[in-house]
Amino acid sequence: MAHVNNTYGTMAVKTGMLIIAAALLFAPFLFQDVRALEVAARICIFIVLVASYDLLIGYTGIVSFAHTMFFGFGSYGAAIALKQMGPGWDAVAIGTLAGILVSLVVATVIGLISLRVKAIFFAMITLAAASVVLVLASQLSHLTGGEDGITYRAPDLFKTANKLMVDDNGKVVRWFGVKLNGKLAAYYFVFFSSLALFLVMLRITVSPLGTVLKAIRENESRAEAIGYRVVAYRTFVFCLSAVAASVAGSIYAIWLKYTGPDTALSFAIMIDILLMVVIGGMGTMWGAVIGAVLMVMAQYYLRDLMGAASEATANIPLLPELLAPDRWLFWLGIIFILLVYFFPRGIAGTVMTKGARK
Amino acid sequence: MSGHRLLASWPGIHSKATLFMPQPSLSTNDLTIRFGGHVAVNQVTCAFHPGETTVIVGPNGAGKTTYFNLMSGQLPASSGSVHKGEVDITNMSPSARAAHGIGRAFQLTNLFPQLSVLENIRLAVQARAGAGWGLFRPAAKLTELTAKAETYLEAAQLTDKAFMPASALPHGDQRKLEVALLMAMEPDIYMFDEPTAGMSLDQAPAVLELIAKIKADPTKTVLLVEHKMDVVRALADRIIVLHNGELLADGAPDAVMASQIVRDVYLGTATEETA
Ligand SMILES: Nc1ncnc2c1ncn2[C@@H]1O[C@H](COP(=O)(O)OP(=O)(O)OP(=O)(O)O)[C@@H](O)[C@H]1O
Numbered sequence: 160m161a162h163v164n165n166t167y168g169t170m171a172v173k174t175g176m177l178i179i180a181a182a183l184l185f186a187p188f189l190f191q192d193v194r195a196l197e198v199a200a201r202i203c204i205f206i207v208l209v210a211s212y213d214l215l216i217g218y219t220g221i222v223s224f225a226h227t228m229f230f231g232f233g234s235y236g237a238a239i240a241l242k243q244m245g246p247g248w249d250a251v252a253i254g255t256l257a258g259i260l261v262s263l264v265v266a267t268v269i270g271l272i273s274l275r276v277k278a279i280f281f282a283m284i285t286l287a288a289a290s291v292v293l294v295l296a297s298q299l300s301h302l303t304g305g306e307d308g309i310t311y312r313a314p315d316l317f318k319t320a321n322k323l324m325v326d327d328n329g330k331v332v333r334w335f336g337v338k339l340n341g342k343l344a345a346y347y348f349v350f351f352s353s354l355a356l357f358l359v360m361l362r363i364t365v366s367p368l369g370t371v372l373k374a375i376r377e378n379e380s381r382a383e384a385i386g387y388r389v390v391a392y393r394t395f396v397f398c399l400s401a402v403a404a405s406v407a408g409s410i411y412a413i414w415l416k417y418t419g420p421d422t423a424l425s426f427a428i429m430i431d432i433l434l435m436v437v438i439g440g441m442g443t444m445w446g447a448v449i450g451a452v453l454m455v456m457a458q459y460y461l462r463d464l465m466g467a468a469s470e471a472t473a474n475i476p477l478l479p480e481l482l483a484p485d486r487w488l489f490w491l492g493i494i495f496i497l498l499v500y501f502f503p504r505g506i507a508g509t510v511m512t513k514g515a516r517k
Numbered sequence: 518m519s520g521h522r523l524l525a526s527w528p529g530i531h532s533k534a535t536l537f538m539p540q541p542s543l544s545t546n547d548l549t550i551r552f553g554g555h556v557a558v559n560q561v562t563c564a565f566h567p568g569e570t571t572v573i574v575g576p577n578g579a580g581k582t583t584y585f586n587l588m589s590g591q592l593p594a595s596s597g598s599v600h601k602g603e604v605d606i607t608n609m610s611p612s613a614r615a616a617h618g619i620g621r622a623f624q625l626t627n628l629f630p631q632l633s634v635l636e637n638i639r640l641a642v643q644a645r646a647g648a649g650w651g652l653f654r655p656a657a658k659l660t661e662l663t664a665k666a667e668t669y670l671e672a673a674q675l676t677d678k679a680f681m682p683a684s685a686l687p688h689g690d691q692r693k694l695e696v697a698l699l700m701a702m703e704p705d706i707y708m709f710d711e712p713t714a715g716m717s718l719d720q721a722p723a724v725l726e727l728i729a730k731i732k733a734d735p736t737k738t739v740l741l742v743e744h745k746m747d748v749v750r751a752l753a754d755r756i757i758v759l760h761n762g763e764l765l766a767d768g769a770p771d772a773v774m775a776s777q778i779v780r781d782v783y784l785g786t787a788t789e790e791t792a
Pocket residue numbers: 552557575576577578579580581582583584624
C-alpha cells in the first residue's frame with residue numbers, strides 16, 4: 160500500500176463518499192418513492208454493519224461468522240421489547256440495551272475462550288454460535304415468533320400518520336413535495352444514528368487503537384513483543400464490533416417494524432456482509448460504504464434493470480433470454496467475479512493506491 | 518587458561534566492571550528448553566547487569582536465538598527460570614515482559630510490513646506510553662507520540678523514508694527499522710540478535726552507534742548476539758559462549774577470546790566468515 164493519503168485515487172474515493180453522504184442525507188427529497196427510501200435506510204444500516212465487520216476482518220484480521228448473530232441480538236432485543244412493552248421509547252431503550260448486553264456477554268465469552276487459539280478454530284466457534292442462535296430463535300417462538308418473526312409498532316413519532324408540522328388547515332406540511340410525517344422522522348433517525356456509529360468507528364480506525372489493530376493483523380507476534388496484549392485487544396475489538404452490529408440491528412428493527420430470521424439472523428445476511436466487505440475493500444472504512452451501497456442497490460435494482468434491458472433487446476436473439484430478470488443472481492455473480500478480478504483489494508482499497516501525487 | 522577453568526571459576530572471574538556490579542537486572546537459572554529430544558538451551562545460568570554489554574557468541578545452531586526467545590517470552594521454558602530484577606517472569610507473556618522493561622530485536626526482520634516506517638516506530642512508542650487503548654485521544658496526544666517516533670526515525674537515519682511501507686524498504690533499512698523499534702520501546706534490557714547481519718558496510722556504523730549510545734547509559738543492560746569480531750571487540754564488556762545449548766565460557770573479552778575452548782568450538786569454525 161503506497162502512501163494512500165496522497166493519491167488522486169484517494170481524492171476520488173473521498174469525493175465519492177461526499178456524494179453518497181449527500182445522497183443519503185437528502186434521499187427522502189431526491190428519490191420520492193417508498194421503495195427508494197427503503198433502499199436508502201437499508202444502505203445506512205448495512206454501512207454500519209459492514210464497517211463494524213471490517214474492524215474485525217479488515218483491520219484486525221479476525222474471521223468471524225457470527226456478525227449477523229449480534230445484529231440479530233439487537234434486532235430481536237428491540238423487537239421483543241416493543242412487542243411486549245408497547246411502542247414507547249422506554250421499550251426502544253430497554254430493547255437496545257438488552258441487545259447490547261447479550262452481545263457483549265456472548266462476544267466476551269467467545270473471545271476469551273477462543274481468540275487465543277488458531278484463527279480457523281475461532282471461525283468455527285463463531286459459526287457454531289451463530290447456528291445455535293438461529294435455531295434458538297426459531298424454537299423460542301412464543302418470544303421470537305419463530306420462522307414468522309414478529310411485527311410490532313414503532314414509537315408514535317415514527318408513525319406514517321404522525322404529522323411533524325401542520326399548516327393552518329391541520330394538514331401535514333410539505334417541503335419540496337415531501338410530507339413532513341413520521342416516516343421522514345424514522346428515516347432521519349436511521350440516517351443520523353448510522354452516521355454517528357460510522358463516525359465513531361472511523362475515529363477509532365485512526366486512533367492509536369486503530370494502529371494497534373492493524374499491527375496485530377500484520378504481525379501478531381511482534382505486536383505482542385513490543386508490549387501489546389494481543390488477546391485483550393482482539394477480544395476488545397470483537398466486543399466493539401458486536402455492539403455496533405447489535406445497535407444497527409435495533410435501529411433496523413425500529414425502522415422495519417418487523418423482525419424475523421430473514422431480516423435479522425439468516426446466514427444470507429452474513430454472506431451479504433462478506434461480499435460487501437470484499438467488494439468495497441477490506442481495511443478501509445470507505446470500502447464498507449462502497450460495498451454496502453453497491454450491493455444493496457444491486458439487490459434491489461438489478462432485476463428491474465435487467466427487465467428493462469431484456470425488453471430493450473427483445474429483437475436480438477439470445478440476449479433477452481440471458482438478460483431475463485430471473486437471472487439476476489447469475490449476473491450478480493459475474494459482476495462480483497469481475498470486481499474481484501479488477502479490484503483485488505476491493506474498490507476503495509484498489510482505487511486509493513492509484514495515481515500517486517508528489 | 519582453559520575454557521573449562523574459565524567456566525568453573527565463574528562467577529569468580531569477571532571483567533573489572535563486574536566486580537562491583539549491582540543487583541542483576543536480568544538473570545536465568547538452569548534455563549532449559551527441549552524440542553522433542555533436542556535440547557536447544559541446556560541449563561543455562563547467567564546474570565546480566567545494568568551498565569554492562571554482554572556479547573553472546575557461539576556457532577550456528579548454538580542456541581543463542583533460542584536463549585533470547587526464552588528470556589523475552591517467545592518460547593516457554595521447559596524448566597528453569599528467568600528473573601527481571603527480583604521478579605520471576607518465567608511464565609509471563611511476551612507483552613507482559615515488555616511491560617517489565619525487556620526489549621528485543623529479531624535476527625530475522627520482524628516488522629509490520631504494510632504499515633509505514635513511521636507507524637512501525639510509533640507503535641513501539643505508543644506501547645511504551647501505554648497509549649494503545651486510546652480510542653478518542655485528541656490529535657494533540659498523537660502528535661506528541663509522532664514527534665517522539667520521529668526522533669527515533671532520525672536516529673536510525675530513516676527520516677526520508679517515513680511514509681514508505683516497511684515492506685518496500687531495502688534490506689539494510691529494514692534491519693535499521695528493526696533496531697529502531699527496539700530503541701523506541703525504551704526498555705531496561707536491550708537484546709540485539711545480529712543487528713548488522715546482511716547490512717552493507719556503510720550502514721552498519723549507524724546501528725552500532727545506536728548501540729554504543731545505549732551502552733553509555735549506566736542504567737541499561739545490553740545483550741548482543743554478534744559474529745563480527747570487530748563489533749564484538751568494540752562493544753563487549755563481557756562475552757559468554759554458547760555451544761550446543763550450553764554455557765561454555767563467561768568472562769572478560771580478552772580472557773574468553775584467548776581461551777582454548779572458545780578457539781575450538783567457535784573461532785575454529787567461524788573465523789572464515791568473520792574475517
Ligand atoms: N521452534 C523450534 N523448534 C524446533 N527446533 C528449534 C526451534 N527453534 C530453534 N530450534 C533448534 O534449536 C537449535 C538452536 O537454534 P538457534 O536459532 O537458537 O541457534 P543460533 O545460535 O541462534 O544460531 P544462528 O547463529 O544460526 O542464529 C537449532 O538446532 C534449531 O534447529
